[in-house]
Amino acid sequence: MTTHVLIRVGxxxxxxxxxxxxxxxxxxxxxxVLAGIGLMLGDYGISxxxxxxxxxxxxxxxxxxxxxxEVRLPRVVTALVxxxxxxxxxxxxxxxxxxxxxxxxxxxxxxxxxxxxxxQIIVLGSDTGSVAIGAVLGGLGTALVVHLLTRPHGxxxxxxxxxxxxxxATLTAVDxxxxxxxxxxxxxxxxxxxxxxxNAVLWPRATVALVAVALLIGAAFALARPLQLLTLxxxxxxxxxxxxxxxxxxxxxxxxxLVSIATAATGPIAFVALAAPQVSRRLAxxxxxxxxxxxxxxxxxxxGSDLLAQRLLAPTELAVGVVTGALGGVYLIGLLALEWxxx
Amino acid sequence: MSRLEAKxxxxxxxxxxxxxxxxxxLDVAIPDGVMTVIVGPNxxxxxxxxxxxxxxxxxxxxxxxxxxxxxADYGPKELARVLGLLPQSPTAPDGMTVADLVAKGRYPxxxxxxxxxxxxxxxxxxxxxxxxxxxxxQRPVDELSGGQRQRVWLAMALAQExxxxxxxxxxxxxxxxxQLEVLELARRLAREGRTVVAVLHExxxxxxxxDHLVVMSEGQIVAEGExxxxxxxxxxxxxxxxxxxxxxxxxxxxxxxxxxxxTVGHPGATTA
Numbered sequence: 001m002t003t004h005v006l007i008r009v010g011x012x013x014x015x016x017x018x019x020x021x022x023x024x025x026x027x028x029x030x031x032x033v034l035a036g037i038g039l040m041l042g043d044y045g046i047s048x049x050x051x052x053x054x055x056x057x058x059x060x061x062x063x064x065x066x067x068x069x070e071v072r073l074p075r076v077v078t079a080l081v082x083x084x085x086x087x088x089x090x091x092x093x094x095x096x097x098x099x100x101x102x103x104x105x106x107x108x109x110x111x112x113x114x115x116x117x118x119x120q121i122i123v124l125g126s127d128t129g130s131v132a133i134g135a136v137l138g139g140l141g142t143a144l145v146v147h148l149l150t151r152p153h154g155x156x157x158x159x160x161x162x163x164x165x166x167x168x169a170t171l172t173a174v175d176x177x178x179x180x181x182x183x184x185x186x187x188x189x190x191x192x193x194x195x196x197x198x199n200a201v202l203w204p205r206a207t208v209a210l211v212a213v214a215l216l217i218g219a220a221f222a223l224a225r226p227l228q229l230l231t232l233x234x235x236x237x238x239x240x241x242x243x244x245x246x247x248x249x250x251x252x253x254x255x256x257x258l259v260s261i262a263t264a265a266t267g268p269i270a271f272v273a274l275a276a277p278q279v280s281r282r283l284a285x286x287x288x289x290x291x292x293x294x295x296x297x298x299x300x301x302x303x304g305s306d307l308l309a310q311r312l313l314a315p316t317e318l319a320v321g322v323v324t325g326a327l328g329g330v331y332l333i334g335l336l337a338l339e340w341x342x343x
Numbered sequence: 344m345s346r347l348e349a350k351x352x353x354x355x356x357x358x359x360x361x362x363x364x365x366x367x368x369l370d371v372a373i374p375d376g377v378m379t380v381i382v383g384p385n386x387x388x389x390x391x392x393x394x395x396x397x398x399x400x401x402x403x404x405x406x407x408x409x410x411x412x413x414x415a416d417y418g419p420k421e422l423a424r425v426l427g428l429l430p431q432s433p434t435a436p437d438g439m440t441v442a443d444l445v446a447k448g449r450y451p452x453x454x455x456x457x458x459x460x461x462x463x464x465x466x467x468x469x470x471x472x473x474x475x476x477x478x479x480x481q482r483p484v485d486e487l488s489g490g491q492r493q494r495v496w497l498a499m500a501l502a503q504e505x506x507x508x509x510x511x512x513x514x515x516x517x518x519x520x521x522q523l524e525v526l527e528l529a530r531r532l533a534r535e536g537r538t539v540v541a542v543l544h545e546x547x548x549x550x551x552x553x554d555h556l557v558v559m560s561e562g563q564i565v566a567e568g569e570x571x572x573x574x575x576x577x578x579x580x581x582x583x584x585x586x587x588x589x590x591x592x593x594x595x596x597x598x599x600x601x602x603x604x605x606t607v608g609h610p611g612a613t614t615a
Contacts, residue, residue, distance in 0.1 A: 003442075003481070004459075006459055008459075012457055013456075013457055013459045013460060014458050014459075015458050015459035222455055225450070225455070225458075228447075229447060229450060231436045232433060232434070232435060232444075233430070233434055235399060235431075235433065236430055236499075238399060239397065239423065239427060239429075239430060239500070240423050240448060241419040241420035241421075241422065241423030241450060242419065242450070285438075287436040287437060287438040287443075288436055
């Protein structure tokens with residue numbers, strides 16, 4: 001079995017394919033390079049040396065240190081965290097539904113989180129900093145509605161996707177209605193937030209997202225192996241000791257949590273959850289997507305898109321959601337074309 | 344007492360009131376270390392019995408006892424280390440290799456922090472050897488022939504290393520040569536000391552390969568024992584509503600069912 005890498009420490013062991021290991025390393029390296037670029041680029045250019053000095057606490061350019069540590073670092077960290085959260089959430093949903101279209105941006109969970117946040121912004125009049133609770137409640141509420149609508153048959157496949165699309169469409173209409181009914185100023189705040197942006201993300205929001213996403217991704221790792229077995233069908237999975245329905249429910253809860261926290265941090269960032277698991281699966285050449293691959297792919301996608309969004313029309317900054325939306329649209333068309341050709 | 348027994352099984356589908364009873368107070372004891380084959384007409388409850396024994400279906404009354412303990416008391420992985428099930432027509436994701444699929448059978452022996460031990464390695468190699476699929480290790484499962492694929496799925500169940508192995512119609516959709524391949528493997532496993540239970544449709548093959556035959560009809564066991572001792576023309580008429588002649592298989596001596604249907608106009612057809 002030379003195709004696998006085995007790491008064994010005492011009685012503990014982790015095993016993965018050789019190619020997967022290389023892909024993970026390459027993605028991690030790409031994330032580090034992009035993060036470096038993200039810390040250097042901006043209207044106030046900072047050299048690599050200054051970035052290192054600022055990160056390690058040295059350096060005498062206090063303005064550079066401020067920009068790196070207080071402005072650009074939280075933004076880079078949030079981009080990585082939100083990307084990882086969306087990638088893992090997409091992977092969990094796609095494994096549960098056994099469908100590459102079963103991603104939270106297609107089946108309404110991202111929209112649900114956005115609706116929750118909009119209610120918070122427009123109806124309750126909070127600022128964008130405290131929309132997190134609204135987004136999490138919106139995401140979980142949507143999950144509950146979808147669960148009730150699919151309940152007689154359980155959370156599986158096609159049904160979850162179709163019900164989710166329906167719920168998502170309804171919520172999109174609700175979102176529009178909320179924005180239309182709002183005052184001009186709040187509508188503008190809401191519209192900005194809805195575009196999905198990393199502009200002006202500072203440490204408080206970055207830290208909350210980092211901690212919450214780290215916990216949930218830990219849970220996703222624990223669910224990854226039983227979830228992979230569900231791709232062999234419920235009977236086979238149960239025959240080797242996987243409590244199928246419980247694993248599915250937990251996976252959906254963790255995924256909804258990840259989407260909601262990501263949406264709360266930056267607003268809805270389109271298509272990353274859809275594309276990251278599929279891109280990483282193709283890179284790694286594996287039949288299903290796991291956790292580490294989609295997490296790193298999502299992180300690289302969001303951070304890369306944010307760099308484009310910042311610099312493409314500089315000094316005007318685009319919202320990162322605009323860039324991922326454009327990239328993702330092309331990707332979705334390609335995916336659908338490929339699916340149709342296979343039929 | 345045998346390793347796998349059921350007492351007073353009541354199983355039905357549907358809601359409490361509109362329920363359709365499939366098994367009615369069924370008792371069965373599966374003999375250890377031999378191959379048991381369950382046969383019966385469509386909808387007689389044979390797959391339901393097998394799936395209830397494997398705890399895939401809940402029984403509304405009665406208990407299944409594995410190694411002296413009710414299966415309801417086992418944890419999911421714990422039961423999967425005692426009892427393996429090959430479900431009807433399983434499917435693998437596109438591109439999954441044989442080695443990867445067989446390795447998944449080790450799941451009940453592993454944990455998050457102990458994903459792959461030397462024991463796992465040995466069990467997978469032994470399972471692929473026993474099912475004769477070692478040469479296919481790096482091939483994608485979806486590219487294999489039906490017979491090869493079924494042997495791969497059996498290898499996955501073997502990698503589980505369970506003393507009890509249940510096979511739900513393992514020969515369906517296979518041509519005769521591949522059916523024999525799968526049944527030869529199942530028999531060999533029983534000879535090596537495992538307790539094998541299979542649901543089969545082909546009576547000829549069932550009688551040839553069963554050490555112990557269980558004949559079901561309308562949710563009840565109507566006969567069980569060695570095939571040549573229990574299979575009679577009367578039993579076939581009762582269970583399958585099939586007028587037939589039974590002769591000993593010239594090669595094995597096991598019962599061979601010759602249906603009289605379709606022989607009208609031929610000599611001897613009317614003597615039944």
